[in-house]
Amino acid sequence: MxxxxxxxxxxxxxxxxxxxxxxxxxxxxxxxxxxxxxxxxxxxxxxxxxxxxxxxxxxxxxxxxxxxxxTRTELDEETLATAFRENVFGAAEVLDTLGSDPRTVDEVFAAVRPAVPRWERERHADWERVWHSRVERLLGWATTFGLCRRTDAGYEAA
The missing domain is CATH 1.10.10.10 (Winged helix-like DNA-binding domain superfamily/Winged helix DNA-binding domain)
Structure with a gap:
């Protein structure tokens, strides 16, 4: 799930x-x-x-x-990174857009935009704003868990 x-x-x-x-x-x-x-x-x-x-x-x-x-699960970066990628909707899709060249939040959102389910698009009047914010949060958490790095030019894979 x-x-x-x-x-x-x-x-x-x-x-x-x-x-x-x-x-x-x-x-x-x-x-x-x-x-x-x-x-x-x-x-x-x-x-x-x-x-x-x-x-x-x-x-x-x-x-x-x-x-x-x-739970008694240890709070270590590797375990959290794996759980984040596998269990948080959109995390894998966002991470899959990253490479060695930095990408801005706008570029990552544009890349994952087609993957946003129809029911999500219909759920919000301004779904693009909602999902742009979501992508930004997912990138922030990915940085926290060591899955990517934030540079002056954007985000890149770790």
Whole structure:
């Protein structure tokens, strides 16, 4: 399963703080979101929910019939990079556009634009703005996980 969420980009330390806020014993979504907000500078519940889902995509949080709980997966860059590429919708497509020549966010968006599903295009009045922002976040997370580098000219494969 690939998760569509890509919250605002943070450091690995901030991601670890959000993960650490989720209990080891399953708890409901509301309590987990509240804990994430208290443990980090996440501004609102909706953004906290995005982080909770993102943590789940990375394998750092799991869900049971009793709620969400923190897994015992180590927070290392290689594991996160693999989970990000495989489990976050659009991440592989964005990364596949990168090579040794830097590409701007606009160029990466233009390359992945045809891959945006029809249902996503119909879901938002200004889907191109939404997906341009999403591509920018995906590139930011890819940089955080060591999958690409940001240069003055744009992003390039690591």
């Amino acid at each position: 690939r998760y569509k969420v890509a919250p605002p980009v943070r450091s690995l330390a901030a991601l670890n703080d959000a993960r650490g806020a989720v209990p080891l014993v399953p708890d409901d979504e509301s309590d987990c979101c509240r804990a994430i907000r208290r443990a980090s500078d996440v501004p609102d519940r909706e953004t906290a929910r995005e982080y909770l889902t993102f943590l789940r995509a990375l394998g750092l949080v799991a869900e049971s019939d009793r709620g969400y709980y923190r």
